[in-house]
Amino acid sequence: MDFAFGAEDESFRGVAREWLAREWRARHRTGGEPGDGGRAWERTLGAGGWIGLGWGTAAYGNRCATLTQQVVWAEEYARAGAPGRIGHIGEKLLAPTLLAHGDEDQQARFLPGIARGEEVWCQGYSEPDAGSDLAALRTRAVRDGTTYRISGRKIWTSLAHQADWCFVLARTGEGTRRHHGLSFLLVPMDQPGRIEVRPIRQMTGTSEFNEVLFDGAVARARDLVGGEGHGWRVALGLLAVERGVSTLAQQIGFEAELRRVVRLAVDSGALAADPILRDRLVRQWAELRTMRWHALRTLGGAADAGAPSVAKLLWGRWHRRLGELALQVRGAAGATGPGAWSPDAYELDDLQRSFLFSRADTIYGGSDEIQRGIIAERVLGLPREPG
Numbered sequence: 001m002d003f004a005f006g007a008e009d010e011s012f013r014g015v016a017r018e019w020l021a022r023e024w025r026a027r028h029r030t031g032g033e034p035g036d037g038g039r040a041w042e043r044t045l046g047a048g049g050w051i052g053l054g055w056g057t058a059a060y061g062n063r064c065a066t067l068t069q070q071v072v073w074a075e076e077y078a079r080a081g082a083p084g085r086i087g088h089i090g091e092k093l094l095a096p097t098l099l100a101h102g103d104e105d106q107q108a109r110f111l112p113g114i115a116r117g118e119e120v121w122c123q124g125y126s127e128p129d130a131g132s133d134l135a136a137l138r139t140r141a142v143r144d145g146t147t148y149r150i151s152g153r154k155i156w157t158s159l160a161h162q163a164d165w166c167f168v169l170a171r172t173g174e175g176t177r178r179h180h181g182l183s184f185l186l187v188p189m190d191q192p193g194r195i196e197v198r199p200i201r202q203m204t205g206t207s208e209f210n211e212v213l214f215d216g217a218v219a220r221a222r223d224l225v226g227g228e229g230h231g232w233r234v235a236l237g238l239l240a241v242e243r244g245v246s247t248l249a250q251q252i253g254f255e256a257e258l259r260r261v262v263r264l265a266v267d268s269g270a271l272a273a274d275p276i277l278r279d280r281l282v283r284q285w286a287e288l289r290t291m292r293w294h295a296l297r298t299l300g301g302a303a304d305a306g307a308p309s310v311a312k313l314l315w316g317r318w319h320r321r322l323g324e325l326a327l328q329v330r331g332a333a334g335a336t337g338p339g340a341w342s343p344d345a346y347e348l349d350d351l352q353r354s355f356l357f358s359r360a361d362t363i364y365g366g367s368d369e370i371q372r373g374i375i376a377e378r379v380l381g382l383p384r385e386p387g
Helices: 007-027 039-047 067-079 088-101 104-115 231-240 245-268 275-298 307-335 350-358 368-379
Strands: 121-124 140-144 147-154 165-171 182-188 195-199 210-220
Touching: 007 067, 067 245, 088 104, 088 121, 088 165, 088 231, 121 210, 140 165, 147 165, 147 182, 165 210, 165 231, 182 210, 182 231, 245 275, 245 307, 245 350, 275 307, 307 350, 307 368
Parallel strands: 121 165
Antiparallel strands: 140 147, 147 210, 165 182, 195 210
8 A cells, every 4th residue: 555645735744834833833832821721722723723624614714624634734743742632522522523413503503612722622421330331321411491400420531620511421311221311412511519520630640530520510402412312323423533533643642752762772771781672662663653554544434343443452552561661761760750759749751651641541542351342343243242
C-alpha cells in the first residue's frame, strides 16, 4: 500500500503548520490565559476554524477537511507540542453523534458552541458498578412533564470539573435490564445541589478524572437524543467514532516519548552497556511503525469490525512497556522525584508521569479483556460463553 500523502494534503499541512507556528508557538505557549484551564486556546482554535474538521459540513464556522487532511492536522498539532484539548469530547464524540442521531434543532443549538470552542462537554457513561460492562448501568432518568429528573452516579468522568454540559446514558424504562430501556440525554452541569463533582486523585497527582453525583438533576425532554429507550443504539454509535484519526496523533506523542527515552539511554551510557535494552528499544520503534501502518490501513473503516479493538490492544501494551523502559533507563533515580516528596506535593518529570499514567492504558477506554471479547465475537465469530 502507498502510505504517502498527496499534494493537496501536503498543501493543507503547510497551512496547518503555519497557523500553529503563528498562534500556538508565538501566542499560547502556556496553553491559554492563566487560570482559564485551556478555554482561551479552545476559542482560538474555534476562531481559526480548526474545530470540527471531520463533521462533513462547514455550516458551523468550521473548516471541512478530508479524512487524510484530518490526519495531517492531528499530526501537525502533536508535532507542534500544542496542549491537550479540553474540547475534544464535544468535538470528537458528541458532535458526530448529534450529526448522526440528533434532530436539526439539537444540531443548531449545540454544534455552533462546540465549533467556536465556547462549550466544554464531558461523558457520563461509566458507573462504580458498570465500568467495562456499560449495559449494567443504574443511573435513572424519570420523565417529569417537559423534563427528565436524573439520579445516580457516574465515575471516571474526564473533565467534569470543567465541563458546561454532560451527555448522560441513563435508564428510562421501568423494570428494564441490560441495554434495553436506556436513553441518551444532554445535561447542563451548572445545577448546584443537583450535580456534585468529586475529583479523583491519581498516582500522578493530577485529577482530570471525576466522580459525578446526580441528585434530581434536570435535563430537558427536547435534549433527548435518538428517542426514549434508544440510548444503546446512540451510545454504540458514539463509541464507534471514539477511535480513528486521534490514534495517529497519539502515535506522534508516543514517538516523542520514545525519542526522549532513547536520548536518555544514550546520554547515560545504558544503551552501550546493555544489549538487551538496545533490543527492547529497537523493538519499541518497530512496533510503533507497525501501529502507524495499521492505523493508516484501517482509516475510514474499510478494514474488519475489530480493527479499533486491535489498535487499542496494540498501543495500550506498547505504552506500558515504554513506561517501564523509561524507568529502567533512569535507574534508581527514576524511583524518586527531583525534590522533597509528600502526598500533597508531587514532583515528577515527564517520564515518571508517563510511567504512572500508562498503568491505566490497558484499562480505560475499554479494558484489554473487553477488546479481546469484541475481536473474538465480531472477527473470529466465536460464540459467547453461556450465562
